[in-house]
Amino acid sequence: MSLVYAGVLSHAPGITGRADLCENVAKRDEFYAALENQRKEIEATGAEALIVVAAEHFANFFMNNMPAYCIGIGEKYEGPIEDPDWLKIKKTTVPGAPDLGTRITREVMQTVDAAYAEEWKFDHGIMVPLNFLTPAYDLPIIPVNINCQGPPLTPLPRAWAFGEALRRACDAVPEKIAIVGTGGISHWPATPDSGKINEAWDRDFLDRLMRNDQAALLDYDDAETYRDAGQGGFEIRTFIAVAAAAGGHGDLQFYTAELPIFAVGCTVARFSLTSQD
Amino acid sequence: MSLYHLQKFLYELNRDEAAQEKYRADLDALISEFELTTEESEALREGDIGLLYVLGVNGQILMHYAAFLGIEWFDYLDQMRAGIEQYGPVRAGVYAMTGGGESYTAEGKKQ
Known part of the structure; x- marks a missing residue:
């Protein structure tokens, strides 16, 4: 099988942009160390490309033509779209994987009607993970988006099916591929409530995620998620898709609700990969 | 009410450096390309974060x-x-304020 790594991590812009404002420096650095460990784990697999299942924030897709799912097949990508002084990440060019991305897209389409894009601008949703996981920007990236911003949103069972399709597609190619899902759990970003975190809700979700309990993971509805986990909670779709792609149990390597200046419960985890044979 | 077009203006501005140059060179010309109400156009001319938030602009679009x-983080939250103080609750979308406006971060409470 050619999927060699599956994991999840948080992506909030404050993680880089507000690093200097953060007063809980010890916890912050513990989080950064967990991300560095994730980078090393991915590197150790010999992955030739990294799929980033993201929930973008209007860098590419708008309500004029909003895909539920989109896969990037471009040669290169530019990012971040945000002011680099605000995000504390320099504008850069990130290599893509057009041939591999196209083969993966073709296989995904056997079961999920994904859109594809040869142009794609990265916002903090992808740039923050790459800042930690491929700081030299030398690993080809296949960006994947699940619309978590502009309702109506794809139902959770479809996000699971999309993750399964990604896994099948990865296993159909010879290249070694790593996949990460990047989202938030409960959070109310970009509102005056920024920093609000429902830790109990997060821990319950993470318990379901680490057990990779499909029925429990799909047992949320968006109205309840909005009430209990904020609009940021809609991003659980990215975590659920990667859980479906991995198939195995998760190992929660880091979680804290003690960095509210980053506006999200900060999470790092990996999954074991079940054989699809 | 043309929230869709208001958000589209900001979406284009946020992601497109050519639009950003146009914004700096001739904001009125850029505004005229979109179907906006007088209130929306004025909010864009003034950079009125508070009114744009209340009108229901998606929080991610507004944050960018x-x-x-160039608005500093805590100033942006305060705006x-x-x-909300000036114009009332958020009128549309999913980025409404849930509490009484208090800060959820120790760093913010010191501001």
Whole structure:
């Protein structure tokens, strides 16, 4: 099988942009160390490309033509779209994987009607993970988006099916591929409530995620998620898709609700990969 | 009410450096390309984060716009709170304020 790594991590812009404002420096650095460990784990697999299942924030897709799912097949990508002084990440060019991305897209389409894009601008949703996981920007990236911003949103069972399709597609190619899902759990970003975190809700979700309990993971509805986990909670779709792609149990390597200046419960985890044979 | 077009203006501005140049060179010309109400056009001319927030601009779009304007983080949060004070609750979308406007971070409480 050619999927060699599956994991999840948080992506909030404050993680880089507000690093200097953060007063809980010890916890912050513990989080950064967990991300560095994730980078090393991915590197150790010999992955030739990294799929980033993201929930973008209007860098590419708008309500004029909003895909539920989109896969990037471009040669290169530019990012971040945000002011680099605000995000504390320099504008850069990130290599893509057009041939591999196209083969993966073709296989995904056997079961999920994904859109594809040869142009794609990265916002903090992808740039923050790459800042930690491929700081030299030398690993080809296949960006994947699940619309978590502009309702109506794809139902959770479809996000699971999309993750399964990604896994099948990865296993159909010879290249070694790593996949990460990047989202938030409960959070109310970009509102005056920024920093609000429902830790109990997060821990319950993470318990379901680490057990990779499909029925429990799909047992949320968006109205309840909005009430209990904020609009940021809609991003659980990215975590659920990667859980479906991995198939195995998760190992929660880091979680804290003690960095509210980053506006999200900060999470790092990996999954074991079940054989699809 | 043309929230769709208002958000589209900001979406284009946030992601497109050519639009950003146009914004700086001739904001009125850029505004005229979109179907906006007088209130919306004025909010864009003033960079009125509070009013744009209350009108229901998606928070992510608004956050990126505030960064583009160079507004510091805690000022940006305060401008949204001030918008609610002045114009009332958020009128559309999923980025409404849930509490009484208090800060959820120790760092913010010291501001």
